[in-house]
Amino acid sequence: MEMIPLLLFTMLCSGSQALDDGYQLEVQPVVWAQEGLCVFVPCTFKYPQDSQSSTYGYWYRLSRKPYNQKEELVASNNYWNSPSTKGRFQLVGNPEDGKCSLLITDVQNSDQGMYYFRVENGESVQYSYTKSTVFLEVTDLMKPDIYILEPLWPNRWGTVNCVFNATFDHCPAPSFSWAGPVLSTIRSHVSTHQPSVLKIAPQPQDQRINLTCRVRFTPQGRIFEKTVRLDVAYAPEDLSVTISIENGTVLQTLQNANTLRVLQGQSLQLRCVAHSIPPTRLSWTQGPLPQSPVLPSELGLLLIPRIQPDQEGEYTCQAQNQLGSQQVSVTIHVCCENGLGPRHPPSFWVSTAPERLYAAVAWPVDGLSLLCADTPTPCSCESQGSWTLVLMVIRGTLMGTGFLLTYGLTWVYYSR
Structure with a gap:
């Protein structure tokens, strides 16, 4: 196959016409055909018509092997010479009128190669147009x-x-x-x-x-x-909401109504995803439907930077197309630090139902960890008095002292 580019270059430079003592043939030097399809090669020729005998045309294929110059007859209007191509190659047109077009059906990879035309008319005209050859390049199979x-x-x-x-x-x-x-x-x-x-x-x-x-x-x-x-249109389905905070930590992924408790000042990302054909139009609203205004969002992503207590409430994502709609809601409660000392990075807690608390928020205060758990304590931003803080510190100190006393007595008992 390394010789094909050089061969094509030589053919294109030499032209597609050959003129020798009145013999002339016009044909494309290179023809491309797709495997399995059909290709038509237009061809016309001239020759000295001095005989009254019948004119016969022949198309030959040269061997692709350099050491084997055997020629194979592929098409002819002389039915005494039977070609070996089983009718896939046809000489189209009457050679007596100078027509020599070639039609190839069901092209195969083995058809790739060099072809030339020959004319015979009695004893005086027997000429091969080897200076005007055709190279057939077979390309890969194409699908509809x-x-x-x-x-x-x-x-x-x-x-x-x-x-x-x-x-x-x-x-x-x-x-x-x-x-x-x-x-x-x-x-x-x-x-x-x-x-x-x-x-x-x-x-x-x-x-x-x-x-x-x-x-x-x-x-x-x-x-x-x-x-x-086939992609048949259907209404939105598999609607889900993923909630994450500013550092990318995913707080919750939900498909049904749920409750989420977050800390004041946190930035939230609520991403809504649904599947449908045609594509779903996603929108966010705050408050009960259908009176709630639509919140600005892009591709189902709602951003709430540094959330404040006045922003808590019910947020609903609605997915809708021409065949139907689906929605899912999340209720967000905002918790404040309640004046328990300097701001420290708190941990957050999430409730999957208003009746039950799965985690808690803890604020370090002077070496003590104040933990709220077990019950869904309402979030509030009202400042607590100093007596509340003093009582909480005293309670924690007493609990610590009791633990140390119990540990000491136990150690003394077993050390005797």
């Missing part, structure tokens, strides 16, 4: 394309087109056929005048089923096919 120009709606008629991008001049017209489960019902119809056009009325259960278009040029020829999966 299936186009669905608009969404397929359940129980509505839609159009599916099968397109095969190839040139069919002087070649057999392609035949189209369809295959797939949707064709076994009355919900499909193939156009009589355009078999490449299919009308279908899919149902929701036809989602992701296979549909195949097949193309064939001859009854015994190669079959070209393409398979796609």
Whole structure:
């Protein structure tokens, strides 16, 4: 194959005409054909017509092996010479009129190579046009394309087109056929005048089923096919909300109504995701539907920077398209530090239901950790008095002293 580029360059530089004592032939020096398809090579020639004998034309293929110069007859109008190509090569036109076009059907990889034309007319005209050869380059197999120009709606008629991008001049017209489960019902119809056009009325259960278009040029020829999966329109489903804070930590992923408790000043990201065909329009609202105003969001992402107590409440994400809608809500409660000393990075706690608390918020205060747990204590930003703080510190000190006393007595008892 390394010799092919040099061979093509030599042919293109020498031109496609050969003139020798009245012999002349015009043909393309290089022809490309796709495997399994058909190719037409236009050709005309001239020769000295001094004899009344019949004119015969012959197309020969040269061996692709450099050490073997054997020539193979592939097409002729002389039926006494039977070519070995079984009718796939045809000499098109009458050589007596200077016509020498070549038609090749069901092109195969083994057809690639160099071809030349020869004319015979009695004893005086026997000439091979070896200066005007044709090189046939066979390319890879191509598949048809299936186009669905608009969404397929359940129980509505839609159009599916099968397109095969190839040139069919002087070649057999392609035949189209369809295959797939949707064709076994009355919900499909193939156009009589355009078999490449299919009308279908899919149902929701036809989602992701296979549909195949097949193309064939001859009854015994190669079959070209393409398979796609149908995308039938459906209402939004699998709606979920992921809630995270500014550092990317995911607090919760939910698909049903839920409650979330966060610390005042934290920045939240609420991302809403749903699946549907056609794509879902996502929107966020605050407060009960449908009177609530729509919040500014992009692609289902709602940002709440440095949340404050007046921003707590119910947030609802709604997914909607032409076939239906789905929504999910989250109730956010904002907790404050309640004047328990200097600000320290607190841990947060999340409640999956108003009746139960799964975690807690802890603030370090002078070496002590004040922990709120067990019950859903309401969040409040009202400052607590100093007596509350003193009592909490005393209580913690007493508990620590009791622990140390118990530990000391136990150690003395077992050390005796």
